[in-house]
Amino acid sequence: KxxxxxxxxxxxxxxxxxxxxxxxxxxxxxxxxxxxxxxxxxxxxxxxxxxxxxxxxxxxxxxxxxxxxxxxxxxxxxxxxxxxxxxxxxxxxxxxxxxxxxxxxxxxxxxxxxxxxxxGNEIGMLLAHWLYRKAVEKGKSPSKLAIVASTVSSKMTRALALKEGMRFEETLTGFKWICNKKFDLQQEGYEVILAFEESIGFCCGDLVNDKDGVCAAAVxxxxxxxxxxxxxxxxxxxxFLYESYGHFISRQGYVLVPNPKLTVEIFDKIRNDRHYPTSVGPYKISQVS
Missing domain, CATH: 3.40.120.10 (Alpha-D-Glucose-1,6-Bisphosphate, subunit A, domain 3)
Incomplete structure (x- = not known):
């Protein structure tokens, strides 16, 4: 305490x-x-x-x-x-x-x-940029700063990290994976300024290795x-951040399926058929994850 x-x-x-x-x-x-x-x-x-x-x-x-x-x-x-x-x-x-x-x-x-x-992605970017700025103002080298995010989170924080010379790591969904990676980076000598996932979970700073809404609120x-x-x-x-690091769009949602059998069929199709769309309007899809 x-x-x-x-x-x-x-x-x-x-x-x-x-x-x-x-x-x-x-x-x-x-x-x-x-x-x-x-x-x-x-x-x-x-x-x-x-x-x-x-x-x-x-x-x-x-x-x-x-x-x-x-x-x-x-x-x-x-x-x-x-x-x-x-x-x-x-x-x-x-x-x-x-x-x-x-x-x-x-x-x-x-x-x-x-x-x-x-x-959650927008909050994550706002916090990441703020914590980056404060670290640099204290004289810390961007090369020893890191951001960790889950694979389903926006890649805007990756764009921030790449442009400013920080390290960025992506993990599977969930803070078990996110903070294990954070711990690994700490062992390598990095200061992880933010670890987050798009479902409004944020871990600011190095003291606690878990999402923490109490601290994030004050920051x-x-x-x-x-x-x-x-x-x-x-x-x-x-x-301003969009203009600086690129425009990123994300949308979260869920579908209620009352029939468990249908849920199994849907995921079997996703996992086994892999007939994913190749474009959205005039835009080609480069990755499905």
């Missing part, structure tokens, strides 16, 4: 004075889970001002009475109360943990009044404070 709360700010908090002085209001929801007291302490460790909590979802409740699915990845349906709270306190930014607080979702109010819910909040201080929104900064 002492290492977590003591060492995290030392290695990941870079603008404590600005955090303390910021007037940026941030809304947070624990999604009926355990995250609220720990994310509050994480904010405190970064000298961030307290967030505005969604009271109806602040305490653990296994019946999850206010949402159909207690998963911030579900998007708008899971975040309606957060948006309502943000409107009441005039906040442009919502942070959400899932019930066990190991994942982080983010949404930002747009100029037209609609909310943009960032994908993202500090980054947002700096962006808003400079007159920039998170969305506009993401556009």
């Amino acid at each position: 002492a290492a977590y709360w003591g060492e995290r700010p030392k290695s990941l908090c870079h603008h404590a004075d600005d955090n303390a002085d910021s007037s940026l209001p941030i809304v947070y929801t624990a999604m009926h889970g355990v995250g609220a007291p720990y994310t509050a302490r994480s904010f405190q460790a970064f000298k961030l001002k307290p967030f505005f909590s969604v009271a109806e979802q602040n305490d653990p409740d296994p019946s999850f009475p206010t949402v159909a699915y207690p998963n911030p990845e579900e998007g708008k349906g899971a975040l309606e109360l957060s948006f309502s709270k943000a409107s009441s306190v005039k906040s442009p930014l919502v942070l959400a943990n899932d019930p066990d607080a190991d994942r982080l979702a983010v949404a930002e109010l747009q100029e037209g009044g609609k909310w943009k819910i960032f994908s 993202f909040a500090e980054m947002s404070v700096q962006l808003y201080k400079a007159g920039m929104t998170v969305s506009k900064h993401l556009d």
Whole structure:
């Protein structure tokens, strides 16, 4: 515990004075889970001002009475109360943990009044670029920095790593594989600034080898404070990153199949026939993974 709360700010908090002085209001929801007291302490460790909590979802409740699915990845349906709270306190930014607080979702109010819910890939790129910049500002060599991502995650962080001279490693899906690779890189002398997967799981820094929504929330909040201080929104900064490292598109989703036999047939066809499409419109498909 002492290492977590003591060492995290030392290695990941870079603008404590600005955090303390910021007037940026941030809304947070624990999604009926355990995250609220720990994310509050994480904010405190970064000298961030307290967030505005969604009271109806602040305490653990296994019946999850206010949402159909207690998963911030579900998007708008899971975040309606957060948006309502943000409107009441005039906040442009919502942070959400899932019930066990190991994942982080983010949404930002747009100029037209609609909310943009960032994908896990977008959050991953924003965090990766921020952590890269902070490491370099501390005098660290990009050649000794690394990023790890699962194979189903966006390749935008790979583009960042290649352009800036960092190492990038790709693994099978799941933090068992991701953090095993992270550990291997640490043994080789690399500092892994971010390990992530597109399903809003992020591991910032070297202290903990697992996804951690509590720490990621504070890191993202500090980054947002700096962006808003400079007159920039998170969305506009993401556009800047697209212009700098290339435009990447991703879409996550799932299909409910009530018939187990049909599920088996579908996966047998995928694994054995391998008759994948070769193009999408005018674009050739280079890889299916």
